[in-house]
Amino acid sequence: xxxxxxxxxxxxxxxxxxxxxxxxxxxxxxxxxxxxxxxxxxxxxxxxxxxxxxxxxxxxxxxxxxxxxxxxxxxxxxxxxxxxxxxxxxxxxxxxxxxxxxxxxxxxxxx
Amino acid sequence: xxxxxxxxxxxxxxxxxxxxxxxxxxxxxxxxxxxxxxxxxxxxxxxxxxxxxxxxxxxxxxxxxxxxxxxxxxxxxxxxxxxxxxxxxxxxxxxxxxxxxxxxxxxxxxxxxxx
Numbered sequence: 001x002x003x004x005x006x007x008x009x010x011x012x013x014x015x016x017x018x019x020x021x022x023x024x025x026x027x028x029x030x031x032x033x034x035x036x037x038x039x040x041x042x043x044x045x046x047x048x049x050x051x052x053x054x055x056x057x058x059x060x061x062x063x064x065x066x067x068x069x070x071x072x073x074x075x076x077x078x079x080x081x082x083x084x085x086x087x088x089x090x091x092x093x094x095x096x097x098x099x100x101x102x103x104x105x106x107x108x109x110x111x
Numbered sequence: 112x113x114x115x116x117x118x119x120x121x122x123x124x125x126x127x128x129x130x131x132x133x134x135x136x137x138x139x140x141x142x143x144x145x146x147x148x149x150x151x152x153x154x155x156x157x158x159x160x161x162x163x164x165x166x167x168x169x170x171x172x173x174x175x176x177x178x179x180x181x182x183x184x185x186x187x188x189x190x191x192x193x194x195x196x197x198x199x200x201x202x203x204x205x206x207x208x209x210x211x212x213x214x215x216x217x218x219x220x221x222x223x224x225x226x
Binding site for chain 1: 115144146151152153154155156159166167169170202204213214215216217218219220
């Protein structure tokens with residue numbers, strides 16, 4: 001069956017460092033993959049989309065990579081700030097229209 | 112305009128009761144999604160509408176769950192004979208329906224507690 005795995009343990013880093021979050025998927029061939037941010041008590045908010053023919057995508061301090069051979073996406077936040085503390089969700093998109101989410105990784109950036 | 116609106120924001124009910132959760136998507140968005148999220152988990156797909164029709168309802172856990180979108184805009188998720196295990200945050204999202212961007216816009220969710 002299709003499976004999405006994100007770092008289950010919370011990631012704690014120091015302000016100014018780069019945070020790297022991992023998303024692995026199996027039994028999938030996604031045409032694209034999305035990353036979302038979710039704050040406690042709020043709905044997820046879209047951050048970035050990367051397509052299968054793109055190796056890397058950047059937006060301000062965010063960078064996403066997509067390796068279709070390894071079936072993995074990495075999500076980087078450079079020069080992290082306490083305001084980046086949240087849960088980050090990956091969502092590979094398969095044909096058919098529905099978006100399936102991973103369980104999310106909680107990031108905590110300490111000042 | 113306004114974002115995705117979900118009502119009620121909180122609903123407490125007793126086991127065995129019937130519940131309706133409403134979602135008002137962004138105007139003009141043809142695709143609408145329902146997800147369920149438990150504490151510490153990612154959103155779990157329930158059902159996806161393209162216009163008025165359910166394009167994929169494979170995530171509905173059983174026949175107690177039903178969703179409608181009669182005019183292609185507002186959607187209602189209906190849960191019959193609620194059970195304690197139905198307690199969760201129910202999220203609604205909408206999108207333009209094109210697969211070029213695929214970005215989903217989420218509401219703040221309806222928190223359902225079944226006592």
